Amino acid sequence: MNNDIERVLISEEDIEKKVIEIAESISEEYKGKEVILIGILKGSVMFMSDLMKKITIPCKMDFMAVSSYGEGSESSGVVRILKDLDFEIRDKHIILVEDIIDSGVTLTYLLKYLNARKPASLEIACLLNKKDRRKVEVNAKYIGYDVADYFLVGYGLDFAEKYRNLPYVGILKEEVYK
Ligand SMILES: O=P(O)(O)OC[C@H]1O[C@H](OP(=O)(O)OP(=O)(O)O)[C@H](O)[C@@H]1O
């Protein structure tokens, strides 16, 4: 598996530091409020669980499953909801937790979908931001790292469902997906 990686872009140690920073900001800024973290399956799973463990205020977790990439390395542009929320989010403070913003299509769709349910607030916490690939603008309150336009895997990110279990974020060798 490691042989398919061109190089490590963000190490396990750096991810951990960044997760702690984001968790501290959230703990401070949402003090006294009830927060629900919504993880977007499956890519957000590692970030979601590490982040939640470092948040020091009471918070709940829920998940949605959507998919737009299928087996490929390019977004199809069509977002499908595979699993909806368990919780009612009206008047709640919501933080959407994502591994990566690429075209922005997934989060734009989700913001619109969730805003229709009238949460008290709706923000985004995302570990990776691939700005140069944006098709639709998305404003995320908490961003871990701005990254260049490489196809990335690890720490939840996959290619054809593989590599999610790598503990770092790495650049996938082009020959693997081209
Ligand atoms: O900004 P975008 O271009 O929409 O891309 C970002 C989304 O794509 C990936 O998910 P994917 O649909 O591949 O599902 P997964 O999380 O199960 O890997 C990633 O986890 C984000 O959710």
Ligand code: HPA
């Ligand atoms: O770089 C990426 N890697 C894996 N999944 C993704 N979904 C959007 N961008 C990426």
Ligand SMILES: [Mg+2]
């Ligand atoms: Mg994916």
